[in-house]
Amino acid sequence: MANEAPIPNKILLFGATGLIGEYILQALIEAKPKFEKLGIFTSPRTAKDKADAIEKLKAQGVDVVVGDVTNEDDVKQTYQDYDTIISALGRGAIPLQIPLLTLAESTPNIHTFYPSEYGTDIEYSPTTSPHEPPHQFKLKVRAHIRDNIHRLKITYLVTGPYSDLYIGKLPNAPDAGTWDIANKTATLLGTGDEKVSFTTMHDVGVLLVAALRTPTSSQVRTLKVNSFTATPHQILTEYEKQTGAKWDVSYTSLDALRAAERKAWEEGKLTATAYTLRRIWTEGGTLYEERDNGRVGEPGVETLEEQVGAAVGRERGDGKL
Incomplete structure (x- = not known):
């Protein structure tokens, strides 16, 4: 042409x-x-x-x-x-x-x-x-x-979003979604059924x-x-499969996520961007x-299975499992 x-x-x-x-x-x-x-x-x-x-x-x-x-x-x-x-x-x-x-x-x-x-x-x-x-x-x-x-x-x-940064622990803002492999706990965003690419x-x-x-x-x-496209529940299922354990789960609703986002921006916190981006993803922006x-x-x-496997492998390398 x-x-x-x-x-x-x-x-x-x-x-x-x-x-x-x-x-x-x-x-x-x-x-x-x-x-x-x-x-x-x-x-x-x-x-x-x-x-x-x-x-x-x-x-x-x-x-x-x-x-x-x-x-x-x-x-x-x-x-x-x-x-x-x-x-x-x-x-x-x-x-x-x-x-x-x-x-x-x-x-x-x-x-x-x-x-x-x-x-x-x-x-x-x-x-x-x-x-x-x-x-x-x-x-x-x-x-x-x-x-x-x-x-x-x-x-x-x-x-x-980069799955490497989402599928893992978010220590500074756990209510914005986090996966704690060592303690087998997770905080899921929305209802847990919203798809994210x-x-x-x-x-x-x-x-x-x-x-x-x-x-x-x-x-x-x-x-x-x-x-790949996956929901938080699908990610959780893969974590439970690969760790061989049932995890404790809590949720941050979209309304609660929006409120935390507003507060983070008002207070000038470095986590404000993370709240905004994760709210966009949960709303279907991807x-x-x-x-x-x-x-x-x-x-x-790469696949969801491979990404969760990499996260689990990193923790096993640290001797936490």
Whole structure:
């Protein structure tokens, strides 16, 4: 197709040493066939503090560029060697994508950009989404793209919540949903029967690589992908099966969750974002008529059984079971 972008082959990743960036980078390293060029852009501080990890990446064929992400000259010079930019910048650094996008738009050799969209769909509701506090930075990035980016091919990879962070213990806000393997207790959200679509952090990388391998003629493409859909009761059943025990269960209703969310924001607590996101998920904010895994070749993804098994395995490794 005339407007179809070339297949990305020279990849530059921002945020490679962050929470989800590490999984994305590993998937890029393991991709078959290999990409012609794979690089990361990292700060001098990270290069120093994670020197051993950086050396390991270099040994795996990753080009490591050390620079200041806020320095236009550093970024512009690095861009000359790549055709695709992937951002895995964390929540607090999301606004930095606006100048990164602007520079990419004016760099002819760059044809594709993946903003840091992994997680909850920030436009899941036309009436509610614009007012969700955790979405504000990403919404500004999307607005910038709509108003100013016309040449680059943009892909939003919307994954829903990371199951690795949901299926486990949440010690600082247990009423926002938690699974305590050592004590065989769980707090379930809503009635326990609300469906949530999850993506494992490993699968974020797998799905991103699949998207890179799938050309698009759209200037902006949104891919809503996931690993599996499950209810809290289904997760509980899997925990009980794998631990061989009946668990004690309590519930946080949606009304109680909303009240805790309001209080957390009013008091400026760090847990406020967790309350908001988990309320959105429990309300059905991650559910779509169909998922887009098939649009990128239906790559193999992990299961609920595997995710619970990993959580149980971590606890057994600590000698708690």
